[in-house]
Amino acid sequence: MAIAWSEKTSSMEALSLSLSLPPPVILTQDELKKIAAYKAAEFVESGMVLGLGTGSTAKHAVDRIGELLRQGKLNNIIGIPTSKQTQEQATSLGIPLSDLDSHPTIDLAIDGADEVDPHLNLVKGRAGSLLREKMVEGACKKFVCIVDESKLVKHLGGSGLALPIEVVPFCWKFNAGKLRNLFQDSGCVAKLRNECKGRPFVTDNGNYIVELYLKREIGDLQVAGDAILRIAGVVEHGMFLDMATTVIVAGELGITIKNKQ
Numbered sequence: 221m222a223i224a225w226s227e228k229t230s231s232m233e234a235l236s237l238s239l240s241l242p243p244p245v246i247l248t249q250d251e252l253k254k255i256a257a258y259k260a261a262e263f264v265e266s267g268m269v270l271g272l273g274t275g276s277t278a279k280h281a282v283d284r285i286g287e288l289l290r291q292g293k294l295n296n297i298i299g300i301p302t303s304k305q306t307q308e309q310a311t312s313l314g315i316p317l318s319d320l321d322s323h324p325t326i327d328l329a330i331d332g333a334d335e336v337d338p339h340l341n342l343v344k345g346r347a348g349s350l351l352r353e354k355m356v357e358g359a360c361k362k363f364v365c366i367v368d369e370s371k372l373v374k375h376l377g378g379s380g381l382a383l384p385i386e387v388v389p390f391c392w393k394f395n396a397g398k399l400r401n402l403f404q405d406s407g408c409v410a411k412l413r414n415e416c417k418g419r420p421f422v423t424d425n426g427n428y429i430v431e432l433y434l435k436r437e438i439g440d441l442q443v444a445g446d447a448i449l450r451i452a453g454v455v456e457h458g459m460f461l462d463m464a465t466t467v468i469v470a471g472e473l474g475i476t477i478k479n480k481q
């Protein structure tokens with residue numbers, strides 16, 4: 221797969237255009253996320269069915285879409301939220317919502333990621349929404365991923381963050397052991413994600429998240445993903461392989477748009 225570097229503009233210029241503010245001297249990570257999100261909102265056209273992502277970067281995109289609707293610059297949009305959190309945000313902004321049952325084909329999805337590798341493979345799920353995100357983003361014609369440059373990695377797992385796996389609560393320790401064994405060559409440690417005070421984090425689907433910390437690079441990602449999904453009780457994993465059609469990266473030196481070809 222070849223990656224085309226199709227655009228590079230100054231991020232400071234983009235921020236000042238988007239926010240009508242003078243360019244700041246140092247951009248925070250959140251400002252970079254906002255720049256990427258606002259750029260992605262330019263891909264939205266009236267009449268589209270839109271996949272609405274989850275997380276701090278996607279939140280900016282949803283805000284922007286709400287703003288454009290309010291201003292009358294967009295109309296006739298239908299949003300398909302990827303989490304209860306995004307559903308609440310979109311509802312509060314007056315974005316009309318639906319679901320995959322009624323709209324099985326989505327024109328465009330916009331969402332963040334925890335890691336992006338050079339082939340535009342992603343790790344997602346730090347906010348625990350990986351299952352609904354994968355369902356929605358798997359049903360879209362175009363998936364625009366928005367990140368700040370800290371999310372770029374040489375290989376998935378390269379940031380040191382965990383690879384999240386959604387599992388049913390029933391005998392999760394048994395499945396955490398199976399997952400650890402699957403990646404024992406990568407020095408895998410498997411931990412349950414906790415909400416607070418030892419209480420497990422529960423996803424919107426009532427499941428748990430097992431986090432895999434890998435010391436070494438995973439070999440074939442597709443093979444690894446398939447092996448994870450063969451474990452009964454695993455619901456989904458956080459690797460989004462060959463799904464993003466575009467990745468918008470906001471960094472100190474500008475916006476880079478990478479397109480899958």
Ligand SMILES: O=C[C@H](O)[C@H](O)[C@H](O)COP(=O)(O)O
Pocket residue numbers: 273274275276277278331332333334343344345346347348349350353
């Ligand atoms: O479940 C969480 C989602 O996959 C998020 O899109 C991802 O974790 C990126 O989140 P953020 O934009 O907050 O870094």
